[in-house]
Amino acid sequence: VEEVSGRLDEAQKTADGWGPISQDPNLADQHAHNVRKFREGLAELQRGVDDVNDQAARFSAHNVPLTPANSAKLHDLNNRWKNLETAVNDRWRQVASRSREVTPLTPAQLASSVSPPWERATTSNKVPYYINHDQESTHWDHPIMMDLLDSMNEFNHIKFSAYRTATKLRMLQKKLSLDLAKLQMATDVFDEHGLRGQNDRLIDVGDMVVVLSALYANISADHPEVNTTLAIDLCLNWLLNVYDSQRTGQMRVLSFKIGLVCLCCGHLEEKYRYMFRLIADPNRLVDQRKLGLLLHDCVQVPRQLGEVAAFGGSNIEPSVRSCFTKAGKDRETIEAVHFLAWVQQEPQSLVWLAVLHRVAASENIQHQVKCNICKAYPIVGLRYRCLKCLSFDMCQRCFFDGRSGKSHKITHPMR
C-alpha cells in the first residue's frame, strides 16, 4: 500500500503541474503526446492499485478482517486513484479535441478498398457488401477476406484445436493490423467516443466506422505503412461476421469492444482485467448473467472460424458455473480476483486466447536446439520438450501436427 501510495503521489504531482492547453495545434499535438505517454505509465499504477485490492479481497475471503487503519488507507488509496483517473481522462479529452482532428472515412474512401471487377456497395443500414462484376455475384465478405478465410485452411492439419484456432487468429490479427493496436490505444478510443459505460447499448455501422477510423489513425501514426482504408474495411467485415452475421447493421457496444480487445496487442492479464471492468457493477462485482455475456462474446471469435466445438460449444453455461464454483460456495457475485484466478487456469472456453498470446510472443524467438523430429535448427517459435524422453525437443510445427518419434510417443507429456 505504501509503495503504490507513493507512486500515486508522484503521478498526482505531474497531473497538478499541467498548465493550460495551447491553442496552437502543434503545441496541442505535443500536449496530446505527453498525456498519452503519461496514461501508458498509469497502466502500471493501475495494476498496483488492483493488486492491493486483490490482496485485501483475499484476506476477507479467509475471514481475516483488515485493521480499521488499513481499511481507511485502502479506502483513501482507491479514492485518490479514482480522482487521478478522472483528472487524466478529462485532460485527455481536452487535448484530444484540440489536436489534429481525426475525420472518419467517408463512404467514397471506403469504396476504394476494392478494385475492379469488384465494387463495394452498402445496404440501407450502411452494411457493406461486395459485387464482382465479372461473375455477377455479390458477397458479404470483402474479396481479401474471402482469400484470407480460404488460406486459413492450410492450418487444418494442426491437430490441437487450441493451437489451430490460435494460428488462424494470429493470421487474421495481422491481416487486420490489430497486432499493432495497443490495448490502451483501443480503450482510449472507446472512451473518447463516449462508449464508456454504454456496453448494453447498440452501435451501428456508421459509428463503428467512426471509432475504427480513430483507432487506425492511431495505428498509422506509429506505422505509416498500414493501408488504413483496407484495414478498416476488413476489420468491419470481421466484426460483422462475428457479431452480426445476419447483417442487421448493429451490435452491442460490449461485443464491439470485446472483439477488438481479443485481437489487439497487450498483456493477457490486462485484457482480462479490462474485460472484467466492462461487466462489473459500481462495486466491482459481477453476477452470473454478466459473466455469461462476456464469455458469450469471447467465444464468438473462434466460432466464426468454425472452431467452437473444442471450446465447449456456444453453451457457456458450464464455463460460468465453473468460474463461480471456483470462487466459493453459494456466491451470487464474484470479484476481479476470482475471475483472474479462474482464467489463469485457462478454462476451456478461453484457452484459445491464452494460446494466441503464447504463439504471438514466441513468434520470433530462436532456440539454439535441433528439432528431434524434422531436424530443423534452430527452432523458431514455440519449443516443446518431452517430460519423459531425455533431452527430446520438438519444433512447433511437428508438435502441432502431433508427430511422434522412435521412442517418443504422442501420449508423452510435453512442456
Ligand SMILES: [Zn+2]
Ligand atoms: Zn520439427
Ligand SMILES: [Zn+2]
Ligand atoms: Zn517423449
